[in-house]
Amino acid sequence: MSTTQPLPTKIALMKGGIGAGLMGGFALFSSFFAIDQMLDIPPGTFYKTIGVTMGVDEGLAIAMGFMAHMGVAALIGGMYFMASNIWRFFRLVTVPKAIITGVWTGLIVFTLAFLPIHMFVMTPMMEVELIITDVSKFDLEQQQALATLLYESDKIYINAFILHIIYGAIAGFIGGCIMHDDYKGVKRIAGFW
Numbered sequence: 001m002s003t004t005q006p007l008p009t010k011i012a013l014m015k016g017g018i019g020a021g022l023m024g025g026f027a028l029f030s031s032f033f034a035i036d037q038m039l040d041i042p043p044g045t046f047y048k049t050i051g052v053t054m055g056v057d058e059g060l061a062i063a064m065g066f067m068a069h070m071g072v073a074a075l076i077g078g079m080y081f082m083a084s085n086i087w088r089f090f091r092l093v094t095v096p097k098a099i100i101t102g103v104w105t106g107l108i109v110f111t112l113a114f115l116p117i118h119m120f121v122m123t124p125m126m127e128v129e130l131i132i133t134d135v136s137k138f139d140l141e142q143q144q145a146l147a148t149l150l151y152e153s154d155k156i157y158i159n160a161f162i163l164h165i166i167y168g169a170i171a172g173f174i175g176g177c178i179m180h181d182d183y184k185g186v187k188r189i190a191g192f193w
Helices: 011-040 045-053 059-087 095-129 140-151 153-179
Strands: none
Touching: 011 045, 011 059, 011 153, 045 059, 045 095, 045 140, 059 095, 059 153, 095 140, 095 153, 140 153
């Protein structure tokens, strides 16, 4: 006699997804400072540009940028778990499958969220801040860092692409580990899927 195990609830999926998203976000935390170092710009410039875009002054911009980025990572993780539960083909029944679907999620987020935000929000904001005025939120060193970011956009895109794939793989791995027990009794399509 086989027993069927109930699928996880939406609350459980959101909790697991938020956890997986935060783990992926924190795993990439030091990478942003490494990219700042590679581009020879002050540490925290990535988070600061996010915070300044939100209208926060210089002192809180890095903290607000960090919190916004981690909030988005948690939201993406939660949505990833919810979406993987809706479509049977994408259910996280095995860890390798979860990693693959996580990488797909990272690519989707890069394409549909990062590229438009970077191209249509962040880049124009950085260009405006480079216009020398008395009301600039950045000092001369920080304006040079913004100019470097604009000049090195190709490196930003390549590194962001790689980091979104890594984020997806980490979130997928964590998701596969969390959800594997919940899906032990689920019938699988061709074993792996």
